[in-house]
Amino acid sequence: MGAPQKRFAWAIGFVLALTMWYLVVLNNVIGPINLIVCSACLILLFFESAFGICIGCKVYNMFNKEKAQLCPGGACEVPPGKWSRVSIPQVVIVVLFVVMVGVIAQWVYRTAPQILHQVRQPDASAPDAPIDPAEAERCKVPDYAKALGHEEKWKLHNNCK
Secondary structure (H helix, E strand, O other): HHHHHHHHHHHHHHHHHHHHHHHHHHOOOOOOOHHHHHHHHHHHHHHHHHHOOOOHHHHHHHHHOOOOOHHHHHHHHHHOOOOOOOOHHHHHHHHHHHHHHHHHHHHHHHHHHHHHHHHOOOOOOOOOOOOOOOHHHHOOOOHHHHHHHHHHHHHHHHHOO
16 A cells, blocks of 8 residues: 555666666766766655655655555645644755755866876876777767867767877
8 A cells, every 4th residue: 555656766766776877887977967866866865864755755646646645654644734834954954965965066076087087097107009090090089079179078088098
């Protein structure tokens, strides 16, 4: 009776986890899509743990004709219009959470390119290896990247020197 909405919420979390695994582990994608997926997951987890609000269950109720039953703490049985007021500490917690996510995101975006650039740079003291013609062709910067002035970023993204 009360499990379908929780299974739906778990499925949302599983899809978010699979998306991050695909992006980060399989494709080594670093960008705003990671931040969006990770933020969505953090928001869902935060509301569940801090306030006992299962957003996945709320979404389930919006799209399913059979409303959720047997919710933890009687959250599903609250009649309309009898919602408790939001307290100041709850607002402060949400604001602090949003600010923390923003600060951490800015720190990651500021430091990650530098770290990646340091990791991918070859050692200056190492002798230059002969250049493979196939590798040289693969690393030829396309005209559109040159026109945009993104030659170095294109090379960095494609692991070219």
